Structure formats: structure tokens, C-alpha cells
Amino acid sequence: MEVGGLTGDFRSPSTLKxxxxxxxxGDVKKGPWTEEEDAVLINYVRIHGEGxxxxxxxxxxxxxTGKSCRLRWLNxxxxxxxxxxxxxxxxxxxxxxxxxxxxxxxxxxxxLPGRTDNEIKNYWRTRVQKQAKQLKCDxxxxxxxxxxxxxxxxxxxxxxxxxxxxxxTTGQYPDYSxxxxxxxxxxxxxxTTSSTTSDSSSECYKPINDVDFPTQMDPCCPxxxxxxxxxxxxxxxCGTDLSMDxxxxxxxxxxxxxxxxxxxxxxxxxxxxxxxxxxxxxYGEDFM
DNA sequence: AACCCGACCAACCGCGAGTAA
DNA sequence: CTTACTCGCGGTTGGTCGGGT
Numbered sequence: 001m002e003v004g005g006l007t008g009d010f011r012s013p014s015t016l017k018x019x020x021x022x023x024x025x026g027d028v029k030k031g032p033w034t035e036e037e038d039a040v041l042i043n044y045v046r047i048h049g050e051g052x053x054x055x056x057x058x059x060x061x062x063x064x065t066g067k068s069c070r071l072r073w074l075n076x077x078x079x080x081x082x083x084x085x086x087x088x089x090x091x092x093x094x095x096x097x098x099x100x101x102x103x104x105x106x107x108x109x110x111x112l113p114g115r116t117d118n119e120i121k122n123y124w125r126t127r128v129q130k131q132a133k134q135l136k137c138d139x140x141x142x143x144x145x146x147x148x149x150x151x152x153x154x155x156x157x158x159x160x161x162x163x164x165x166x167x168x169t170t171g172q173y174p175d176y177s178x179x180x181x182x183x184x185x186x187x188x189x190x191x192t193t194s195s196t197t198s199d200s201s202s203e204c205y206k207p208i209n210d211v212d213f214p215t216q217m218d219p220c221c222p223x224x225x226x227x228x229x230x231x232x233x234x235x236x237x238c239g240t241d242l243s244m245d246x247x248x249x250x251x252x253x254x255x256x257x258x259x260x261x262x263x264x265x266x267x268x269x270x271x272x273x274x275x276x277x278x279x280x281x282x283y284g285e286d287f288m
Numbered sequence: 289a290a291c292c293c294g295a296c297c298a299a300c301c302g303c304g305a306g307t308a309a
Numbered sequence: 310c311t312t313a314c315t316c317g318c319g320g321t322t323g324g325t326c327g328g329g330t
Contacts (some may be wrong), residue, residue, distance in 0.1 A: 106318060122297055
């Protein structure tokens with residue numbers, strides 16, 4: 001459908017309801033913003049402030065919808081926006097908060113100063129969903145969420161610690177030893193201060209706290225452990241396979257597992273020491 | 289050099305909540 | 310109470326760019 005050079009259902013009732021009815025169809029411009037348009041919008045907001053976006057579009061002489069002006073300002077022109085790659089800490093925040101809130105992008109964005117909901121959403125879709133796709137998991141499945149909790153997030157914590165110059169003491173932070181283990185197996189046997197069984201043939205790992213784990217399998221990713229990952233590990237006796245692709249920094253696979261194991265790992269990840277460190281890293285002192 | 293492909297991200301769309309008339 | 314309108318959110322699309330072949 002073409003309406004005055006526009007495509008789609010621009011004039012549909014819902015769209016009109018959404019506030020696009022302030023301009024005749026032929027007046028509306030779509031697509032990438034020009035420098036001139038940006039300058040007009042910036043100048044207008046500087047004088048009149050944010051809000052009343054339909055008025056902005058009209059009074060500033062922009063041939064854009066109010067929605068388009070708002071989006072351009074919030075996602076690109078606003079002065080305090082951060083540009084550039086999303087940091088490890090920011091990634092960790094996103095993963096952590098997404099586990100709590102799901103796709104509440106704007107809510108998550110409130111904890112990432114200078115980042116927009118759009119940016120976070122894009123990160124999630126391009127990075128995280130890609131992982132899920134490669135693991136043949138649904139991104140919202142319990143398996144994938146558990147993998148986030150027990151593999152990806154701990155590993156990020158370790159990396160943040162490493163980059164901040166702190167040593168991940170395995171005795172104090174047993175979960176880190178697991179992520180370290182995931183990275184190094186099978187070339188290097190396990191070395192932790194907890195009771196560890198290192199078996200070069202089975203690459204078994206005695207889990208933290210000497211908890212007995214059932215052997216129930218709950219396959220998530222049928223292909224994991226098939227050899228397409230360079231690094232693989234198994235949490236002994238619990239049926240959980242952890243795999244890490246050495247060629248790519250964030251490629252991993254979690255296959256199987258058990259609620260008891262996951263809760264124990266989770267408890268250790270969120271030990272008081274770790275929480276204190278993490279929240280300091282993520283949210284600053286004000287958060288706690 | 290040309291083409292392909294995946295990653296990234298800006299922008300659009302539909303919808304629902306809130307609110308004023 | 311109803312209607313019209315604004316705003317914001319989450320999902321989706323499409324353009325651009327860089328790396329690989």
C-alpha cells in the first residue's frame with residue numbers, strides 16, 4: 001500500500017489513535033534523519049524542553065511524526081547518552097535484570113545510565129538471542145535462563161573481577177572455580193579448594209559444597225557435548241554438561257541439569273560476598 | 289573487484305495505558 | 310461514561326558496514 005509515498009497502514013485507525021494524525025500523509029517524512037533535522041530538533045528541545053512531541057514536530061517545522069521526534073531525541077540526540085560498546089558490567093546488569101523482569105527494556109535501561117531501551121533490546125536480540133539460537137534453546141526457556149544464571153553470569157563476574165584487578169579466590173568464591181573450570185577443561189584438570197575429583201577420562205567435577213546431585217537428565221541442547229565445542233565439562237553425577245567454544249569468547253552450552261544443583265550454584269553465585277562486590281560494580285553504592 | 293553474509297543498530301509499527309475534554 | 314489524544318513500550322524491519330570468499 002502506498003499513500004503519498006508512504007508504505008503500510010499509515011492511515012489505519014490505530015495509527016491515527018497513536019498520534020500520527022497531526023499531519024497529512026504527504027507531509028510526513030520517514031527514514032534516516034538528516035543533520036539539519038537533528039539540529040532543528042535539538043534546538044527546539046533546548047528551548048522548549050522535552051515532551052508534547054506532536055507539538056515539537058509541528059511547531060519546529062519538522063515533517064516528522066511526534067513519535068519519530070521523540071524516538072530520535074531519546075535514542076540518539078539526548079546529551080547524556082553513552083555511545084560505544086556495552087561494557088561487561090553493563091552486560092551483566094542486562095542479563096541479571098532480564099532474569100528478574102524479562103523484556104522490560106525501559107525498566108532495565110533505568111539501571112544503565114546513558115543507555116536506551118532500544119540499545120539494550122538490540123543487545124539482547126543480537127547477542128543473547130543468538131546464543132540461544134545456536135544452542136537450539138528458546139531464549140525464554142528455563143534451560144536457557146538457568147544457563148545464564150549458572151554459566152554466563154558467573155563467568156562475567158569472574159571477568160569483571162579479573163579486569164578490576166581482584167583475584168577470584170576459589171575457596172571464597174566457589175562459583176568462579178566452576179567458570180574457570182568450564183574454560184579450561186579438558187586441557188587442564190580442576191583445581192579448586194573445594195572437594196574436587198579430577199578425572200581426565202570423564203572430566204568429572206565434584207560440585208561445590210559436596211552436595212550429592214541426582215543424575216536426572218533434562219536435555220536442553222541435544223547437540224552439546226557432541227564435540228563441536230572445543231572445551232567441555234561435566235558436573236559430576238548431576239547430568240549437567242557445560243561446554244565452551246574456545247574460538248569465541250561467549251559461546252557456551254549447558255546441557256541438562258537439575259533444580260537442586262541449580263539452586264545450590266545459584267546460592268553460591270549470590271553469596272553475600274559476591275553480592276556486595278557485584279552491586280558495587282553494577283549499581284554503585286547507592287543501590288544497596 | 290565483486291559478491292555474499294552476518295552483525296549491528298536506527299527507525300518504524302502496533303498496541304495499551306493514562307488523561308483531558 | 311465516552312471519545313480523542315498523547316506518550317511510552319516492546320516487537321520488528323530494513324539499511325549499512327565490515328569481514329570472508
